[in-house]
Amino acid sequence: MAPITGTSAQLVDNYITNNKVMIFSKSFCPFCHKVKDLFNELKVPFEALELDLADNGSDLQSALLAKSGQRTVPNVYISGEHVGGASDTFSAHERGDLMKLVNKGTHTYDYDLVREREREERERERERERERR
Ligand SMILES: N[C@@H](CCC(=O)N[C@@H](CS)C(=O)NCC(=O)O)C(=O)O
Numbered sequence: 001m002a003p004i005t006g007t008s009a010q011l012v013d014n015y016i017t018n019n020k021v022m023i024f025s026k027s028f029c030p031f032c033h034k035v036k037d038l039f040n041e042l043k044v045p046f047e048a049l050e051l052d053l054a055d056n057g058s059d060l061q062s063a064l065l066a067k068s069g070q071r072t073v074p075n076v077y078i079s080g081e082h083v084g085g086a087s088d089t090f091s092a093h094e095r096g097d098l099m100k101l102v103n104k105g106t107h108t109y110d111y112d113l114v115r116e117r118e119r120e121e122r123e124r125e126r127e128r129e130r131e132r133r
Pocket residue numbers: 026028029030031032071072073074084085086087088
């Protein structure tokens with residue numbers, strides 16, 4: 001069996017890779033609530049994992065410490081990049097960097113593929129129109 005730390009590190013990586021905005025959180029943490037409120041206000045979808053409610057929460061928290069050098073929650077990743085805690089997230093927002101990261105598009109998501117298909121269809125439609133003229 002793989003060592004627990006390896007598994008936790010992989011789980012953490014999977015959460016970060018599969019979610020454009022990933023918040024490692026604790027359900028009772030006021031800083032986490034503020035950060036989630038911010039993303040809700042910005043209408044940016046996010047995934048939050050409540051480490052205090054997860055069976056393997058403390059292993060994941062250790063894996064996060066090893067990965068990001070940060071032990072506290074919230075621990076925010078956007079487009080695969082470590083943003084940091086609540087104060088880092090609010091500072092990034094004030095600098096105008098938060099939405100840049102959100103829109104960075106380093107990941108391919110199903111909805112991006114849908115947009116890509118729509119764009120291709122519009123292009124084909126324009127092509128057909130040019131041919132009709
Ligand atoms: N300055 C940090 C404060 C975060 C903080 O203190 N979080 C507490 C929970 S409310 C924490 O992670 N405590 C350690 C723990 O729960 O393991 C930030 O801006 O994110």
